[in-house]
Amino acid sequence: MGAQHRQGERPFLRRRLRDDPELRAEVEAAADLHIPYSKWRGATPVSVTTYEYDNGQLTRSVTTTEPEWTDEDRGLVLALMAERRTTCPTCGYPMDVCRDPSTAQTWTVHEEICQPGRVMQAVAEDRTNARGLFIYAKRG
Numbered sequence: 001m002g003a004q005h006r007q008g009e010r011p012f013l014r015r016r017l018r019d020d021p022e023l024r025a026e027v028e029a030a031a032d033l034h035i036p037y038s039k040w041r042g043a044t045p046v047s048v049t050t051y052e053y054d055n056g057q058l059t060r061s062v063t064t065t066e067p068e069w070t071d072e073d074r075g076l077v078l079a080l081m082a083e084r085r086t087t088c089p090t091c092g093y094p095m096d097v098c099r100d101p102s103t104a105q106t107w108t109v110h111e112e113i114c115q116p117g118r119v120m121q122a123v124a125e126d127r128t129n130a131r132g133l134f135i136y137a138k139r140g
C-alpha cells in the first residue's frame with residue numbers, strides 16, 4: 001500500500017464511513033446540503049441565557065448558544081472529504097483497495113449497456129461534422 005493511499009487522519013471516522021453505508025449516505029446528504037450531520041439528524045443547538053440583577057433590576061443578560069457544527073460534524077466532513085480524495089476515478093473503490101496487488105484475482109468485470117447512450121453514440125459517430133451538435137435521448 002502506497003503512502004498516498006493510507007487512510008491518514010481520522011482513521012476511525014473514515015472506517016465508520018466505509019463500514020456503514022447508511023451513515024455515509026446521511027453524511028453525504030448533509031454535506032451536499034451544507035448542513036451539519038447533527039442538524040440532518042434533527043439536533044438543534046441549545047441556547048442558555050443567564051440574567052444578572054442588581055437590587056432586583058435586570059442589568060445584564062447573556063445568551064450562549066452551542067456551536068452549530070460539533071466536533072463530530074467537522075470530523076465526519078473531513079473524513080468524507082478524505083474518502084472522496086482517495087476514491088479511484090476509474091473504478092470508484094478506495095484506492096488503497098483497488099490498487100492493492102493482493103486484490104488482483106478478486107475482481108470481476110460486469111457489462112451493461114445504456115440504451116439511450118448507445119443510440120446517441122451512434123448518432124454522434126455519424127455526424128462528425130455537425131459543430132455544436134447537442135444530442136439527448138427521450139423515450140418514445
Ligand SMILES: [Zn+2]
Pocket residue numbers: 088089090091092093095098099
Ligand atoms: Zn480503481
